[in-house]
Amino acid sequence: MIQLKNITKDYTRGAEKVHALGGVDLSIDRGEFISIVGPSGSGKTTLLHILGCLDRPTGGTMTIDGQTVGDLPESALVRLRRKKIGFVFQQFHLIPGLSVFDNISLPLLFSRNGNGKGENRDRIMSLIGMVGLERRARHHPNQLSGGEMQRVAVARAMVNDPEIIFADEPTGNLDTANSEKIFRLLESLHTKGLSIVMVTHNPDLAGRAGRIVTLRDGRIVSPPAGRQY
Amino acid sequence: MIQLKNITKDYTRGAEKVHALGGVDLSIDRGEFISIVGPSGSGKTTLLHILGCLDRPTGGTMTIDGQTVGDLPESALVRLRRKKIGFVFQQFHLIPGLSVFDNISLPLLFSRNGNGKGENRDRIMSLIGMVGLERRARHHPNQLSGGEMQRVAVARAMVNDPEIIFADEPTGNLDTANSEKIFRLLESLHTKGLSIVMVTHNPDLAGRAGRIVTLRDGRIVSPPAGRQY
Numbered sequence A, B: 001m002i003q004l005k006n007i008t009k010d011y012t013r014g015a016e017k018v019h020a021l022g023g024v025d026l027s028i029d030r031g032e033f034i035s036i037v038g039p040s041g042s043g044k045t046t047l048l049h050i051l052g053c054l055d056r057p058t059g060g061t062m063t064i065d066g067q068t069v070g071d072l073p074e075s076a077l078v079r080l081r082r083k084k085i086g087f088v089f090q091q092f093h094l095i096p097g098l099s100v101f102d103n104i105s106l107p108l109l110f111s112r113n114g115n116g117k118g119e120n121r122d123r124i125m126s127l128i129g130m131v132g133l134e135r136r137a138r139h140h141p142n143q144l145s146g147g148e149m150q151r152v153a154v155a156r157a158m159v160n161d162p163e164i165i166f167a168d169e170p171t172g173n174l175d176t177a178n179s180e181k182i183f184r185l186l187e188s189l190h191t192k193g194l195s196i197v198m199v200t201h202n203p204d205l206a207g208r209a210g211r212i213v214t215l216r217d218g219r220i221v222s223p224p225a226g227r228q229y
């Protein structure tokens, strides 16, 4: 489904260059559930944003279903992102002026059938219930706890029925019970056929994915036997 | 040192009232290391902000070293915050236009001896080393990973030699190794005499504090035997 070959990503700051990713090879098949682990600063968010077509690599090639992404025009990438990809950001990126309900329904503006939040009301309410935010549907982001904001971000990534969900630390601000709830939500979507790529610092959750990919200093490494990273 | 009696906090949204805290009694002695745990939305951040004099309760009384905080003028509270308290925010709140070094040194503008970052350069660099950010000192927040931003927030809370540190999920965005590093940093400050109040979703770290305070629906509860929450 997604193939990365020798992917590099450099950030240039004046004279200094940060090699965030240095030659990453990775294949993700349709229907996989992958966790990406590694120390803080090892390049997980950078890798996820490239996989989710939110950022372009500095070098290397990426193909999606056989098509080279580098050759695609921006408009085709945008269409991909909107219809096929759901993304949970590490910093949530909720819209301040909108309610929880409206934040979650935002991707529907771009949905396949063009239906807005009106026709999809039941589905949005059901997602809100699944992440445990029924009593916060009308709240704005600045009226939410850290974990509540995170759960809105998770619900928003699912509302458009994507084919693949990229989740950057979806439980980092959650207690054990809520982390379990969110993880099981991802598992149930996986059972329905979605591909899931989840960055996590939680070793237990990482171990419950189908496969663990370990990053260190911008490269994929094999974890030592018996240890995640 | 800090005494809370029947502390309540309500948020009013139009006709709706959210009872974030409902009658909290809590005593924190000088030199204690306390962890606050509880489900997402249970009121931990709200409680921490009241303890750290960043927010006023709706009802109840709070005393610090015998003095009733409600009677203090805003200027006295500001002085308290700047000289005695270090705070790690759940959402970091770093200043976008400033480097890591300058972000960490910000509280020094208000320090007891009035020394700025110039005289304190060695101390700031040492803190930067302790949180593992030596190669990121000149970066700006938008050039940092989630965990790197969190570590800047931790270092900033320590730079002013506070008497008490309030840390709201200081390891939520960190891998195991970095979480351990940050926790041991807090432990070493505790050994030197600082009081530490740490909100955490990490049961292992919570268990290594001197005492665990458990919140549920805005109230303090006793955890069932053998379980944190």
Ligand SMILES: Nc1ncnc2c1ncn2[C@@H]1O[C@H](COP(=O)(O)OP(=O)(O)OP(=O)(O)O)[C@@H](O)[C@H]1O
Residues within 6 Å of the ligand: A136, A142, A143, A144, A145, A146, A147, A148, A173, A174, A175, B011, B012, B013, B018, B019, B020, B038, B039, B040, B041, B042, B043, B044, B045, B046, B047, B090
């Ligand atoms: N300005 C506000 N208006 C209305 N409700 C609010 C406001 N701020 C917070 N709340 C609500 O108060 C409750 C407690 O919030 P708080 O941030 O203290 O929770 P928390 O225990 O820190 O949660 P988390 O673990 O997710 O960070 C939450 O349910 C939240 O929705």
Ligand SMILES: Nc1ncnc2c1ncn2[C@@H]1O[C@H](COP(=O)(O)OP(=O)(O)OP(=O)(O)O)[C@@H](O)[C@H]1O
Residues within 6 Å of the ligand: A011, A012, A013, A018, A019, A020, A038, A039, A040, A041, A042, A043, A044, A045, A046, A047, A090, B136, B139, B142, B143, B144, B145, B146, B147, B148, B173, B174, B175
């Ligand atoms: N715009 C930028 N300019 C310079 N360096 C950057 C920029 N963005 C990220 N970096 C650096 O690239 C490295 C990788 O960042 P990334 O966000 O991918 O890490 P991460 O593995 O997600 O970390 P964490 O677990 O802390 O979230 C980090 O060391 C970071 O400082």
Ligand SMILES: [Mg+2]
Residues within 6 Å of the ligand: A044, A045, A046, A090, A168, B145, B146, B147
């Ligand atoms: Mg990251």
Ligand SMILES: [Mg+2]
Residues within 6 Å of the ligand: A145, A146, A147, B044, B045, B046, B090, B168
């Ligand atoms: Mg909180």
